[in-house]
Amino acid sequence: MGFFEKLKEGLTKTKNAIFKQVDNLFKSFVKVDEDMLEELEELLIMADVGAASSEEIISRLREKIKEDRITDPEECRIALRDILVDMIGEGEPLKLDTKPSVILVIGVNGVGKTTSIAKIAHRLKENGKHVMLAAADTFRAAAIDQLQIWADRVGVELIKHTEGSDPAAVVFDAASAA
Template structure:
């Protein structure tokens, strides 16, 4: 798929989210002058878009300052200023660190958010860039998780390392990283469990998996991407905090942006947790 067709598909997929996020705000463009009621209405619209009350207040405060500093006179210009503020805040400090040999990408998140599909998309992306990719079926607790990952691996045309159901996830990842290092594979993408018997067990398991990467190949670089369902809303904040603590997440994959997601939660996640959104997902294709 070429660049422009991919971009067109992304634009199409984001149409509903864009409408949900900015629909009410766009309606305010006809407000004309900017006054206190304009700012109050804007704050309400940001809260409705799942930005969260604290973030909505902070964004409106930033916009007030921008309006005064740039002498903005009407609502349409204020909306453009708001967009630029949001873009600046969501911009990542730098690219992902894929300098290791291999470069390891751990993909974490609760079940049902789109981890497996996201892994397949990442594998296809890096393969299309001429990199060799290996998948690690580290979710050994969910029935058929390894089978699902293997199906995607076959579709994409990349190998996968898997053990039997109930095996030690850290051992699976260890073998995958060690094999990749021996064979000169560029990137290892690791699936992980999204649920164990208790939250404590899940967090301990994720920390153990990360340590296994370092043991398998000290020269490996590690990026940990937290997959969040965009429909989750403000619950994404507490969810993200738990996974960051256990696995040291360094970025976010925001999925299901082609549905009814309002999208505002990503602002809260970035501001409160300091995690850049590295990828967005629209559909399973």
């Protein structure tokens, strides 16, 4: 089994575990009440949905429960699914009409940016695009090495400088090379 198949399998297991926890939560209550909603919110936060998003989801769910007078946990689960589908939406395909095209990825440490970059690079390469990564996170220990490993696995070029160097210089060199 290849690397990406293993990654996909691992993510699928995580997703299934989260959905199972949500299903078990709804099955453990005989009626919809505040305790159930608080447990659901906690579960969403623990599943890395994020505090603000979890609060928004629960707020919308409370409104739906009130509007539709939902008392059955199964109906509540269906309402939750509808809310999530509405919030996530269909999405739009990535349009890379300019050459070179730039995708900037930012976020706090530990949320999966590097792994997501590798997935995006892999997908773009599969679709016939020439992909180059720029290791501009020059201050986090091992960030450059981690991105190099992913670039090698995916088979794309990586522009990098030494740890602690100027991130803008890395981006400049990458733009020049593109």
